[in-house]
Amino acid sequence: MHARLERELETIHAMIALYCGDRHGVGESLCADCQALLDYARVRLDRCQFGAQKPTCVNCPVHCYQPQYREKVRVVMRYAGPRMLGRHPVLSLRHWLAGFRRHDGR
Ligand code: SF4
Numbered sequence: 001m002h003a004r005l006e007r008e009l010e011t012i013h014a015m016i017a018l019y020c021g022d023r024h025g026v027g028e029s030l031c032a033d034c035q036a037l038l039d040y041a042r043v044r045l046d047r048c049q050f051g052a053q054k055p056t057c058v059n060c061p062v063h064c065y066q067p068q069y070r071e072k073v074r075v076v077m078r079y080a081g082p083r084m085l086g087r088h089p090v091l092s093l094r095h096w097l098a099g100f101r102r103h104d105g106r
């Protein structure tokens, strides 16, 4: 996987972990639902038709996620995004979230 995609996956993982830990609290690992969401995101990234040129998924004109996963990832980001800004200087998270909000229309 390209480094940029790896970083995006790491970010998604960190967000899901934060969300799952607070909401589902199953300890170190993710609950089955959140693990499935992360696995799904990994497959999408792996198969992304844009390759190294890919936009962040939230800014993507294609949106290859199935609706139920898009909705889940949206919920996770809305929860974890603002909480991570302080502690995760990972990629340009701020920019990433700004794009997400634009797309989301909120
Ligand atoms: S949503 Fe867009 S950028 Fe993200 S994996 Fe799918 S096609 Fe690629």
Ligand SMILES: [Zn+2]
Pocket: 019, 020, 021, 024, 030, 031, 032, 033, 034, 035
């Ligand atoms: Zn969970």
